[in-house]
Amino acid sequence: MASNRHLGRIIILQSLYEYEVRSLAGDATADINVIIAKNIEPYVKAVGDTDFIINTTKGILEHQEKLDQELHPLAPEWPLASIAAIDRNILRLGLYELEAQAVPPKVAINESVELAKAFGSENSSKFVNGVLGTAYKQLGFEKSEGTNEQSKTSSVEGEKPQED
Template sequence: MKQRQRERRFALQLLYALPFHPALTEADLARAFDNFRADANCPDLEREGSYAWELVRGVWQHHEELDAIIAQHATGWKLSRIATVERAILRLALFEMRQMHLPFKVAVNEAVELAKAFGEEGSRVFVNGVLNAAGKALALHEAACA
């Protein structure tokens, strides 16, 4: 497994476990990252400067915006009804596309692989559908702004 994929998996697992509430501070987030790193037996994964930390911190900082995008494109689904793992995968992929400028196809492919590994039977189809809808809307928005 490539380093970036390994760090993405790590970030997903931590994001899955995090409670997203206003009382969570960045210091709490850093402590959770370091504790999870020890529990996940990833002593070589440093927090500062790592792709995993960028993902975790970025998703945490932008989760409300990311959730609004998910809610808009998960047709027929309330955000609260989307399983925690799928919501974490979608947040991660959308953050990578929007803020880290990961190419759309790469972000979708990586998200689908995470859904296969961690989600339920239909997770990959659901994740793929929501990301495709969000990606098309993002592309249209970027074209209109250009």
């Protein structure tokens, strides 16, 4: 079974994806609080810390415009609108966790890559790894971990994300 935090990230991704798809479809009843509660309910005992899910999901939505602006130069050939909704939300989650620094940077990247492997297209994990690896370098985490360790999150050029 997935760890509590990993399961929490799956629920976060599911909630972000559902909210975005319903909102883009013009569903005026899309309420993130209701969506989160519905998605947590079957797993409440397994996840334990529901605050992590609620706070992270709402934090991403609160900072979505900023996150999207930061993601654009990290994948300039792939405007966010052309990236599949699932991949967009994985990138938002990964970047949010990198910036929040609540977990080590490589954990944030690895968790996002694992989500992309599970829920994205064939190339999603490589694309997510490349974009977040670039963010990792640009945010200065690579320097803070020392120059002797080679980053396992190097940018993968030319990988095509899943399109909507």
